[in-house]
Amino acid sequence: MKDVDLILYNGNIVTIDSSNSIFDWILIKDGKIFDLGKGNKYKKYLNDNVEAIDIEGKAVLPGFYDSHVHLVQTGLNLLSVDLSDVRSISELQETISKRAKETPKGQLIRGVGYDDFRIKEGRMPTRYELDKCTTNHSVWINRVEYHISSLNSKALNSLNIPFDLEGIIRDERNLPDGRLVGNASAYIRGQIFNRISNKRRKKGVFKAIDLAIKKGVTTIGALEGGFSFHNKDAEFIIDNKNAFPIDVNLFYQTIDVERVLKNRLNRIGGCIFLDGSFGSRNAALSQDYSDDEGNKGKLFFKQEELNNFVLKAHKNNLQITVHAIGDRAIEQILLAYEYALGEYPRIDHRHRIEHFELPSDEHIERAKKLGLVLSMQPAYEHYWGEEGDLYDRRLGDRRKTSNPLKKILDNGLLIAGGSDSDVTAIDPLLGIYTAVNHPNKEYSLDVLEAIKLFTINGAYAVFEEDIKGSIEKGKYGDLVILDKNPLKIDKKEIKNIEVVGTIKEGNILYIK
Amino acid sequence: MAKLEIYLLGRVEILWQGESIIDKLSHKLIGILSYMAVNRENSFSRNKIANIFWDSSDSNSSRYNLRYNIWSLRKLFKDNNIKQDIFIADKESIRFNEEFNIYVDAEDFQNRLDNFRADSIDNLEHIRNLYKGEFLEGFYIKDSSQFNDWLFYERERFQRDYINVLAKLQEYYKSTERYQKAIEILENMININPLKEELYLELIKTYIQLDNRDLALHHYNRCCTVLREELNVSPMEEIKNIYKKIKKGEIKPKKEKKVSNIRKKESKLNLYYTDKSGLEDLLNRINESKDKEVIYTSTYPVGNIEYYWISEIIDKIIEKHKEESLKEFRRNYWNDLSMINSMAMEYSDNILLNISNEIINNKVFKALEILMKEIFNNKKVLIIINHFNGIDKKSLEFIKYILYRENIKNISIILIDKDKDHENMKEIRKYFKIEYFIK
Numbered sequence: 001m002k003d004v005d006l007i008l009y010n011g012n013i014v015t016i017d018s019s020n021s022i023f024d025w026i027l028i029k030d031g032k033i034f035d036l037g038k039g040n041k042y043k044k045y046l047n048d049n050v051e052a053i054d055i056e057g058k059a060v061l062p063g064f065y066d067s068h069v070h071l072v073q074t075g076l077n078l079l080s081v082d083l084s085d086v087r088s089i090s091e092l093q094e095t096i097s098k099r100a101k102e103t104p105k106g107q108l109i110r111g112v113g114y115d116d117f118r119i120k121e122g123r124m125p126t127r128y129e130l131d132k133c134t135t136n137h138s139v140w141i142n143r144v145e146y147h148i149s150s151l152n153s154k155a156l157n158s159l160n161i162p163f164d165l166e167g168i169i170r171d172e173r174n175l176p177d178g179r180l181v182g183n184a185s186a187y188i189r190g191q192i193f194n195r196i197s198n199k200r201r202k203k204g205v206f207k208a209i210d211l212a213i214k215k216g217v218t219t220i221g222a223l224e225g226g227f228s229f230h231n232k233d234a235e236f237i238i239d240n241k242n243a244f245p246i247d248v249n250l251f252y253q254t255i256d257v258e259r260v261l262k263n264r265l266n267r268i269g270g271c272i273f274l275d276g277s278f279g280s281r282n283a284a285l286s287q288d289y290s291d292d293e294g295n296k297g298k299l300f301f302k303q304e305e306l307n308n309f310v311l312k313a314h315k316n317n318l319q320i321t322v323h324a325i326g327d328r329a330i331e332q333i334l335l336a337y338e339y340a341l342g343e344y345p346r347i348d349h350r351h352r353i354e355h356f357e358l359p360s361d362e363h364i365e366r367a368k369k370l371g372l373v374l375s376m377q378p379a380y381e382h383y384w385g386e387e388g389d390l391y392d393r394r395l396g397d398r399r400k401t402s403n404p405l406k407k408i409l410d411n412g413l414l415i416a417g418g419s420d421s422d423v424t425a426i427d428p429l430l431g432i433y434t435a436v437n438h439p440n441k442e443y444s445l446d447v448l449e450a451i452k453l454f455t456i457n458g459a460y461a462v463f464e465e466d467i468k469g470s471i472e473k474g475k476y477g478d479l480v481i482l483d484k485n486p487l488k489i490d491k492k493e494i495k496n497i498e499v500v501g502t503i504k505e506g507n508i509l510y511i512k
Numbered sequence: 513m514a515k516l517e518i519y520l521l522g523r524v525e526i527l528w529q530g531e532s533i534i535d536k537l538s539h540k541l542i543g544i545l546s547y548m549a550v551n552r553e554n555s556f557s558r559n560k561i562a563n564i565f566w567d568s569s570d571s572n573s574s575r576y577n578l579r580y581n582i583w584s585l586r587k588l589f590k591d592n593n594i595k596q597d598i599f600i601a602d603k604e605s606i607r608f609n610e611e612f613n614i615y616v617d618a619e620d621f622q623n624r625l626d627n628f629r630a631d632s633i634d635n636l637e638h639i640r641n642l643y644k645g646e647f648l649e650g651f652y653i654k655d656s657s658q659f660n661d662w663l664f665y666e667r668e669r670f671q672r673d674y675i676n677v678l679a680k681l682q683e684y685y686k687s688t689e690r691y692q693k694a695i696e697i698l699e700n701m702i703n704i705n706p707l708k709e710e711l712y713l714e715l716i717k718t719y720i721q722l723d724n725r726d727l728a729l730h731h732y733n734r735c736c737t738v739l740r741e742e743l744n745v746s747p748m749e750e751i752k753n754i755y756k757k758i759k760k761g762e763i764k765p766k767k768e769k770k771v772s773n774i775r776k777k778e779s780k781l782n783l784y785y786t787d788k789s790g791l792e793d794l795l796n797r798i799n800e801s802k803d804k805e806v807i808y809t810s811t812y813p814v815g816n817i818e819y820y821w822i823s824e825i826i827d828k829i830i831e832k833h834k835e836e837s838l839k840e841f842r843r844n845y846w847n848d849l850s851m852i853n854s855m856a857m858e859y860s861d862n863i864l865l866n867i868s869n870e871i872i873n874n875k876v877f878k879a880l881e882i883l884m885k886e887i888f889n890n891k892k893v894l895i896i897i898n899h900f901n902g903i904d905k906k907s908l909e910f911i912k913y914i915l916y917r918e919n920i921k922n923i924s925i926i927l928i929d930k931d932k933d934h935e936n937m938k939e940i941r942k943y944f945k946i947e948y949f950i951k
Contacts, residue, residue, distance in 0.1 A: 128657075135654040153660050157652040160645075162705035163668040164675070174890075175664050183707055186743050227744040256737045273744050300744050305736075 004029045004045045006477070006506050011055040012485045015471040016062055016455050020448060026060065028477035031505030035473060058500060059485035061451060062470050063218025063246075063478030064428040065458020067375050068354060068418025070271070071222040071248065072233035075204025076196065077112050077422050078211075083141070084113035088120040092141070093133050100134035108155070108192070109134070111141040116148075124150045126171075127178025140192055145280050146228055149185045151178050159191050186228075193230035201236045209244060212426045213509045216480030216499040219247040219458065219468060220426075221375075221418065223270030223354075226253030238263055246504050247478075249462050255309045257316055267319035267462075271354060273300055274322055275329035278357070278384070278394045284328035285358070290396035297326050306336045314340040314349070319463075321352035321375065330356060330363050337370050347371075352416075352461060357402055358395070364404070364411050373461045374408060375416045378435040378453070379424045385439035405435055406443045416461035417453030428454040432486065433495035447486050447494070477506040516598070518549045520618045521670065522644030524651055528589070536588060540565050541581050543653050548608060549616040550666060555607040564658045582606065617642050618670065625673055626882070631917070636681050640700070643674045675704065676918060682714070691722045706738055713751050720758070721765045728758055782924040783915065783940070785932055786949040791896070794949045798924060804892040807832065813902025819852040821897065821907035822880060826853040833887055841883055848879035873906065877913050884920045893923045900927040901934040908936055915944050 009025035013036060025042040027034040035042075046052055081099050086092045092114070099109050116123050130139045130152035138155035142148075151159075156178055161168070163176075167184030171177040180188055212220060225234030237250045251270035252260050260268045275297055276282025281289050284297040306322075310333075313320045324333045333353055341349070352373045357380065359367070367374065381403050384390035391399035408415055417431045424430075435450035445453075459469025468476050481501035486494050502510040517527040524542055526534050534542065544565060548556060558578060559571065566574035582599060589598050600609045608614060621642045624635050647667040653659050678701050685694035698715045702708070712735035719728035732747075732755045739745050746752070757763040786794045799806070807828050812820045826849055830838060838859055849856035851872055897903065903911075914920055927937070932948065940946065 131657065153657065154652055154654065157660060157663065158650055160649070160704075162707075163671055164705065165707065173661070175661055183743060187707060190742055226741050231741065254737070255740050256733075272740075300746075302746055305746055 004034050004050055005031075006503070006508075007042055007045055007050060007052040008055050008060060008479070008481075009042050009052065010057060011481075012057065012059045012488075013471055014059055014061050014451070014485065014487060016448075016452060017470050017472050023471075026471065026477075026479070028503075028506040031477055031507075033471060033473055033475050033477050036471065055481055055501075059482040059487075060471070061216075061480050061482060061486075062455040062468070063480050063502065063504065064216045064454045065219045065221070065416065065461075065469065066212065066217050066418050066421070066426050066428060066454070067221040067416040067458045067461055068270075068377060069212075069220045069222055069421045069426060070224065070229065071208055071220055071421075072201055072205055072224055072236060073229055074422040074426070075201065075206070075208040076110070077204075078207045079200065079204045080110040080112045082113050083111045084115065084144070086114065087118060089125050089129055092119075092125055093129060096130065096133040096139060096141075100137050100139075103137060105136040108138045108140060108196070110192075111139070113144050114141050115144045124148055124179045127151060127153045127156060127176075130178060140188075142189075145277070146189065147185060147280075148179075148181050149188060151180065151188065153178070155192075159188060161188070189228070190230060193232060196232070198232075198236055198239075201233065202240065205236070205240075205244075208421075208426070209246060209248075213246060213502045213504075214499060215427050215429070216482070216502050217246065217426060217428060218478040218480070218502065218504045219249065219462075219464070221251060221416075221458070221462060222248050223251045223253055226271070227273060229253060229271075238265075245507075245509055247468075249464075251321060257309075257312050257318070260313075260318065261316060266317070267321070268313045269321040269352075270323070272322040274306065274324045274332055275299055275326050277325060278390060281394065283326035283357070284332075285326045285395075286328050286331075287398070289394050290398075291393050297328070299328060299332060301332065303332060303335060306332060307339045310336040311340045311343060314346065314351070315344055317346075319350050319352070321354055323354045325355045325357045327358045327360055327363065330359050334363060334366050334370070337372065338366070341370060350461065350463065355420075356408075358398065359404070359408075360401075361407075364408055364413065367408075368411050368413050373414050373416060373457075375418055375461060376403060376405065376408075376453075377418050377420045377424065378403065378405065378431045378438070378450075379419060379427070380434075381439055382430060382434040383424060385434075387439075400440055402440075403438070404440070404443045405438060405445050409445065409449060414457050414460060415453050416458045417450075418458075429482075429486075429497055429499070430495055433491075436491045436494060447491060451486065477503060479503040481511075515613045515615060518545060518614065518616045518618075519644070520546055520549065520616065520648055521621060521642055522646070523649050533588065537585075538581065539653060540577075540656075541585060542651070543656065543659055544578075544581060545585075546648060546651075547659065547662065548606075549614070550618050552608050552614065552616060552619055553610075555605045558601075558604055558606055561606065564662075565653070565656050567655070618647065618666075621670065621673070625677075625919070626878075631680060633681070633684055636677050636684075639677045640674070640681060640697075643670070643677075646671065671704065675701065686718065686721075689721070691718050694718050707742055709735065709739065709748050709751060712738075712747070713754065716751070716754055716758075720754075720763055723765050725758055729755070732758070783944055783946045784924065784926045784949055785900075785937065785946050786926060786928055787930050788898075788928055790949050791926070791928060794926065795894075797949075799894055804894040804924065805832075805888075806894045806896065808896045808898070810898040811900065811903040811907070813899040816904050818904050818906045819876070820904045822876065822910055823853045825895070826880065826883075827855055829883065829887055830855045830858075837887065841886060845879035845882055848875040849883065852876055873909070877910050880910065881914055881917070881919055884914070884923070888920060888923065890921045894926065895923060896926045896928065898928045901929040901931060901936050903936060908939065912940070912943060915940075 004027040006028040011024060013023040013026050015021045015023060023036045024038045026036040027042060027045055081095060083092060086095060096109060096111060103109055125141060130150060133139060135154060138158055139152040140155055141150040156176060165184045165187055167180055167182030168176050169179040222237050224237055225231040234250060234252045237248060241248060251267055252265055253270040253272055275284035281292050281295055282298045284299045289295045310320055322333055324330045337351055350373050352375050354375045356374045356376055391402050405415060419426045431454055432450040435445045435453060436447055438444040456465060456469035459465040468478055480499055483498045483500050486497060500512040514529050519525040524546060525532060544561060558575060562574035562578040566577045586597060596612050597609055598612050599606050621639055624639050647670040648663055678697050682694050682697040685697060695718055698711055702711050712731055715731045716728045719731060735747050735751060739747055784794060809821060809824045809828060843861055846856050846860040850860040
């Protein structure tokens with residue numbers, strides 16, 4: 001009989017335990033951490049039946065958490081045609097025609113990332129233009145932020161459209177020309193996602209999970225369903241929860257408390273959009289956008305409505321989280337939490353705010369007082385935080401206050417790190433790198449703090465800190481092996497660290 | 513007698529002597545049959561059909577394809593020992609043989625809508641039952657853009673008509689306090705457009721009438737969830753207010769006030785009242801982009817000549833439109849109109865119809881409605897009626913008739929006179945919503 005199942009030795013085991021211990025070896029038995037230590041004590045467990053890996057001085061960290069992923073949409077987008085490099089409608093036609101030749105007849109071809117501002121014609125394609133690519137496939141083109149779309153005639157014909165919907169663009173004969181905006185685009189999006197088979201969802205999700213595993217992720221917070229997504233995505237996760245090779249914790253993005261309770265989930269929300277995004281200039285700000293005078297963005301909820309939802313979910317003992325980016329949206333959710341917790345105080349609720357990109361000092365203090373967990377995406381700063389980048393263009397000087405990670409931790413709050421995939425790719429090391437090398441130096445974290453965002457804090461944010469998130473006896477054997485120890489290299493090099501192995505409950509899922 | 517049944521409202525189905533033959537027909541043949549069936553009395557140019565269904569660049573080949581398909585269809589029926597030919601065809605044209613027993617659900621739908629008793633509840637319910645789904649639901653011919661465009665047009669037309677029928681039924685059931693039926697109809701409407709808030713509001717109000725507070729609140733929550741998940745918006749204020757009142761117990765069922773069994777309706781045809789001094793400003797407002805065809809008419813305010821205004825508008829239509837398009841209008845309708853208008857005689861058979869006054873009304877109203885519908889053809893038209901208070905009784909009835917039925921799309925009517933409390937105005941106001949524009 002085996003005493004243990006897996007031994008990793010000769011390594012730098014960065015445990016992230018409360019003493020920040022570093023060990024040399026680790027033993028895993030029945031999926032859990034059996035023992036760990038320094039020196040040669042592991043040797044007594046070595047025998048022919050035990051898998052033992054000399055990791056040659058490499059670093060072992062707790063398997064990463066990505067606390068904010070739209071997993072099903074990430075998966076479906078991986079199966080779609082990427083149009084982000086297309087610069088004209090004829091290029092688009094070429095790309096779609098090419099994909100049509102490789103795609104079985106009858107299958108939907110979906111294009112994502114199309115940006116009409118970068119297209120020579122400056123508009124979405126019409127169905128007549130898309131019909132030239134293929135008449136054997138339904139074609140659906142999504143604008144980069146998904147709120148505008150185009151369909152070819154076959155796709156338009158196959159859907160049941162209420163013709164009195166607002167947002168159907170028509171040609172000179174008063175017939176739909178295939179372009180859809182507003183309500184019509186949202187409705188069609190729902191219709192198409194409703195028709196996408198779970199087989200296809202599975203294909204996409206497993207592809208996305210494979211990529212996540214290669215980045216060292218062993219637990220994903222999957223924010224699914226609701227506006228701009230589809231409830232079938234959430235139901236797919238519920239139905240397949242045990243089929244995934246890594247842990248997937250569902251956040252059902254709905255305001256329907258009964259539905260969540262019926263599904264025996266203990267949390268609700270995710271990207272329940274209180275506001276929009278900086279990219280679309282509809283994140284809700286207290287001052288105008290720097291590049292759009294008179295525009296302060298938009299709040300999608302009335303305070304009373306949000307209060308009612310939060311109170312109802314809170315009273316039902318659910319953990320709650322919503323999307324709030326701009327300071328006005330952050331203010332709104334803080335008021336709602338204050339209202340609910342004022343009415344029904346509860347210890348250790350771990351209610352969260354997703355993004356929390358532009359909080360004021362007062363917001364941070366109030367969040368601390370409420371005992372909130374902040375789910376943030378440090379990699380935003382990598383893509384948008386430097387001078388001349390998106391934050392600078394949209395916010396001007398206010399970019400110096402965006403994602404103030406250090407200030408938040410110093411106030412005693414806890415941050416869980418995520419990618420918001422597929423807004424940014426699942427890549428915890430990039431998140432750690434950016435948190436350490438924040439464009440606003442005073443908000444930079446030290447490396448250990450940054451690692452915690454994607455390990456123990458991620459676990460805490462979903463009530464799993466007793467079983468995962470650090471390398472300690474009795475916890476699950478979820479590990480990531482890195483070619484270099486982030487604690488020991490130049491902080492600028494962190495983004496070049498490679499994941500060389502991912503282990504989930506003692507099973508090696510990936511080894512390079 | 514053998515019967516061919518063509519069902520186009522919903523997934524297409526074709527039955528021959530009660531048995532489905534859809535599997536024996538090619539996709540194009542189904543398309544051709546459907547296309548012809550919707551206008552069954554028409555004769556179709558072979559070239560036109562061939563061009564619609566096959567590449568028009570090679571007319572010989574497309575005509576050959578059509579010939580082959582028609583032959584295969586004829587063969588199918590001949591195999592069934594039927595002596596009659598389904599089509600009457602010559603070199604240039606083709607049409608269904610009127611002798612052949614054919615039922616088309618879409619035709620039944622249309623005839624029942626056009627029937628002057630269209631608004632009887634039995635008829636409306638029958639129409640509702642005919643609509644099993646979208647016109648030719650899911651059907652598509654991959655290399656025939658003309659056919660597919662026609663399909664979009666027809667699908668939209670049938671859907672709009674169906675929604676109008678549902679709206680009338682819902683209105684009727686509500687006004688007669690048959691609330692469960694009204695709910696059933698509202699659910700039909702939500703099924704077509706689940707994003708239409710007004711339907712949820714109506715549903716909530718109907719449950720209140722049933723004194724079912726729980727279900728009223730349930731549908732409020734349903735509305736909130738649908739709007740949040742589909743559009744990320746809050747419900748409109750009116751829905752929120754009614755929710756608050758239900759919560760506070762401030763809202764109770766109330767008896768519907770009946771007005772001749774029909775509640776005042778907000779006609780989709782825009783109806784305005786102004787006096788002469790306000791006309792210019794009103795026109796600037798509602799026809800700012802000058803995209804509406806304006807027809808200026810007047811009544812005969814010094815004496816009551818029956819059908820005076822109706823005759824006047826027929827004159828204006830004949831004056832304004834080309835002879836060819838007027839000649840296309842069916843002769844039997846011109847015959848009906850010629851009973852009260854001499855200019856219409858030019859297009860009629862010039863025969864004297866001997867019918868009762870009551871039937872004249874029905875025939876004239878129907879014929880004029882169809883004339884307006886066909887000639888205006890969904891274009892935006894603005895009809896101005898000067899000295900409205902002097903309008904004759906028959907013409908007043910006709911105006912109520914078209915306002916209620918809403919079969920002529922995109923028309924607006926401006927009523928001009930000095931006294932908005934005149935009995936003619938009161939009569940219109942009793943049934944329809946009017947926008948007043950008084951300087």
